[in-house]
Amino acid sequence: MDLLNLEDIGEALELLETCWQFRAVRVLMAGHQLRVFEALRTPQSVQQVAQKCSIDPKMTERLLIACCSLGIVQREGNEFSLTNLGQNLLLPESPRFIGGILGHYENLWWFWTGLTEVVKTGRRDAAPSPPKEFEERWHEFWIWAMHGIASNGVGQWIAENLDLRDRSLLLDVGGGPGTYSVILCQKFPNLKAVIWDLPRTLAIAEEVVKKFGMEERITLQSGDWNKDEFGSGYDCLLMSNILHGHESQASMKLAKAFRALEPGGLLIVHDFLLNDEKTGPLPAALFNLMVGAYSVREMLTVIEDAGFHDVRLVAYHSKRGAGLVTAVRP
Numbered sequence: 001m002d003l004l005n006l007e008d009i010g011e012a013l014e015l016l017e018t019c020w021q022f023r024a025v026r027v028l029m030a031g032h033q034l035r036v037f038e039a040l041r042t043p044q045s046v047q048q049v050a051q052k053c054s055i056d057p058k059m060t061e062r063l064l065i066a067c068c069s070l071g072i073v074q075r076e077g078n079e080f081s082l083t084n085l086g087q088n089l090l091l092p093e094s095p096r097f098i099g100g101i102l103g104h105y106e107n108l109w110w111f112w113t114g115l116t117e118v119v120k121t122g123r124r125d126a127a128p129s130p131p132k133e134f135e136e137r138w139h140e141f142w143i144w145a146m147h148g149i150a151s152n153g154v155g156q157w158i159a160e161n162l163d164l165r166d167r168s169l170l171l172d173v174g175g176g177p178g179t180y181s182v183i184l185c186q187k188f189p190n191l192k193a194v195i196w197d198l199p200r201t202l203a204i205a206e207e208v209v210k211k212f213g214m215e216e217r218i219t220l221q222s223g224d225w226n227k228d229e230f231g232s233g234y235d236c237l238l239m240s241n242i243l244h245g246h247e248s249q250a251s252m253k254l255a256k257a258f259r260a261l262e263p264g265g266l267l268i269v270h271d272f273l274l275n276d277e278k279t280g281p282l283p284a285a286l287f288n289l290m291v292g293a294y295s296v297r298e299m300l301t302v303i304e305d306a307g308f309h310d311v312r313l314v315a316y317h318s319k320r321g322a323g324l325v326t327a328v329r330p
């Protein structure tokens with residue numbers, strides 16, 4: 001075989017690079033877990049960071065160099081500090097903090113570590129458990145992860161692709177931290193919202209709503225979709241990341257959404273969606289492997305089958321493998 005003239009050399013290099021991606025994520029996770037980013041609020045030498053975090057100085061420098069290459073830390077001579085991006089995403093006091101994402105990914109790490117066994121047996125519990133201190137905080141990390149995702153581009157993308165100027169009351173079903181409600185209320189001044197979720201999640205939503213000064217316009221309503229109706233009288237209703245494919249009880253949730261909306265009410269669905277050939281894109285394919293995902297066509301059909309009209313894919317983010325679908329309750 002001629003190893004000099006390969007037809008797929010570009011794709012081969014790209015695939016090799018993909019094989020190594022886990023290293024960069026671990027840099028972020030280690031920096032976060034060791035509280036290195038918090039130590040970098042002001043410029044610090046390697047020795048100062050190592051001392052503040054009680055970590056090895058030689059490895060500290062290497063970690064910091066890797067952080068520079070990720071664009072979250074900058075270096076001036078022998079001093080390191082957070083870049084603007086690092087400050088916005090990696091300091092706990094920032095409204096866009098992604099600490100929840102990094103904690104959540106530590107938990108998910110163990111599912112992916114056990115993927116071979118999970119695929120072999122078809123059992124999710126064939127994967128190893130995360131370290132106890134992470135597993136115990138699973139719910140908290142998960143919900144704050146949703147906030148980190150929503151507040152760093154996804155919520156803005158949803159708001160850009162919706163026109164809710166003539167809507168007045170949004171029900172955010174399984175609204176999690178409520179960040180999408182916050183962003184939509186920020187964009188549409190006439191809108192009020194109700195975040196509907198389990199009590200444990202609402203405790204976090206309450207913090208988020210307060211943090212963004214939205215108490216006057218966003219209220220919380222506790223409910224369990226396995227038992228409760230969603231209420232009634234809403235002119236728009238958001239279901240973000242709660243219709244994850246065939247095992248998500250989508251028909252039951254959509255029937256309740258139908259009853260909660262007034263005639264003419266707008267249903268908004270945001271979720272991972274596979275392409276209709278079910279060949280990708282990668283983020284949707286990976287989510288499907290871990291949890292489940294509909295294809296675009298399947299999502300439109302399940303919404304039509306629930307009685308909604310004018311069901312359409314209004315935007316699709318192929319890099320994220322996520323789509324935004326709207327429909328009208330006749």
Ligand SMILES: C[S@@+](CC[C@H](N)C(=O)[O-])C[C@H]1O[C@@H](n2cnc3c(N)ncnc32)[C@H](O)[C@@H]1O
Pocket residue numbers: 143146147150173174175176177196197198201223224225226239240241242
């Ligand atoms: C993947 S999160 C989505 C959060 C938010 N909508 C988003 O897109 O960021 C799923 C949400 O569903 C909520 N949830 C799970 N089971 C529920 C149930 N039985 N009744 C009501 N909410 C539930 C969780 O608390 C969580 O907030």
